[in-house]
Amino acid sequence: MKYLDAKLLSGVPMPRYLTQHTLACLTRQGAEALAQRMTAGGLAHAERVVVNMLEGKMFVEFRADSREDLETWLETEGMHFDFLVRIEWEMQGGKLQPAE
Secondary structure (H helix, E strand, O other), X not given: OOOOOOEOOOOXXXXXXXXXXEOOOOOHHHHHHHHHHXXXXXXXXXXXXXXXXXXXXXXXXXXXXXXXXHHHHHHHOOOOOOEEEEEOEEEEOOEEXXXX
C-alpha cells in the first residue's frame, strides 16, 4: 500500500488517525463526494477511505498535525465521527513497528 508523501517541512511525518463515520442514507455517489472532500484536505487530509454501503459505514485514515487539528477540521466540514484514534503501531516486515 502506497501512501501520500505527508511530511512537514522538517521532514517528520504527520501522525495518522483512523476514524469511523456513519453514512445516513447516502448513495454511492454521495459517499464518493464525501470521500473526495476528505482527500482534498486542509488542516487534515484523508489518505485512505473504505466504505461498507450495506452497513452505512466509512473508515478513513487521515494525516493531521494533531488530534485537535483533525477534530477541528472534521467539525468545520460538518463531518461527524463515531470514533477517532491515533495510529501508534502497525505491522511491517512481520513485526509491530511504530507508525510513521
